[in-house]
Amino acid sequence: MTNNSIKFGNIYSAFVSEDVSSGSSNENPPQAPQTINPGYITLPTTYKLNGQNYNLWSHSISIFIGGKGKEDYLSINLVQPDDKSPTYKKWKAENNMVMSWLLNSMTPEIGEQFMFYKTALEIWEAARDTFSNQDNTSALFEIKGLLHDLCQGEPSYFITLNRYWQQLDVLDAITWSCPTDGKQYKRLVET
Structure with a gap:
């Protein structure tokens, strides 16, 4: 094996046991390419x-x-x-x-x-x-408009409807009845 070029996507462990200058190889064959940890x-x-x-x-x-x-x-x-x-x-x-x-x-x-x-x-x-936008008025208005225009006969009706409902749940303003509710919610969100 005398090709010493490295191609993208191939990562070799350590150095390949090969003397490129003389064209002779050591007794150990080249290592197989290793993959990078996907994380x-x-x-x-x-x-x-x-x-x-x-x-x-x-x-x-x-x-x-x-x-x-x-x-x-x-x-x-x-x-x-x-x-x-x-x-x-x-x-x-x-x-x-x-x-x-x-x-x-x-x-x-x-x-x-x-x-x-x-x-x-x-x-x-x-x-x-x-x-984080405390006043989500424009986003709420946009989503409600999209929901209003959504037609039940469309192929992805349920998926689209569900996605917009979830977005409304995230954007909808929460009114606390007392300061303890806000503190409890913040504690739950941070855990």
């Missing part, structure tokens, strides 16, 4: 935060991060260990991983705003404070 190359979500789609983005990225078992990094329940703690190195690596997932799920213009935060929780809370 590192999979995009977190197809919904990139663009400033207009916070609700869809936050739900989608929450599912992704929860699926990786790292949802605690978006919660105040996980406390950053002291930098001298034996668990600090692991916490830092996982926090950086979640931060990269969050930043990679944003458009470059939006991601730049959050690039220098220190924790995933800081990014998560700042994105919520910046882009």
Whole structure:
């Protein structure tokens, strides 16, 4: 084997046991290509935060991060260990991983705003404070108009209807009867 060119998609472990200059090979045959762990190359979500789609983005990225078992990094329940703690190195690596997932799920213009935060929780809370729209009037109006125009005979009627109902549930304003309700809801959302 004298071809020493590397093709995209082929990743070889270490160096191939071959002397390319003389054309002779060592006794060990070349290693088979290895695949990259899909968790590192999979995009977190197809919904990139663009400033207009916070609700869809936050739900989608929450599912992704929860699926990786790292949802605690978006919660105040996980406390950053002291930098001298034996668990600090692991916490830092996982926090950086979640931060990269969050930043990679944003458009470059939006991601730049959050690039220098220190924790995933800081990014998560700042994105919520910046882009979650407390007054969803225009989005509610648009969805209600689409529902009004939806015809029952259309092939994807039920799927479309269900999707818009779910979006209305997310956007619909909640009126709390007392401050304790709001605190309880916030606690449930953060867990």
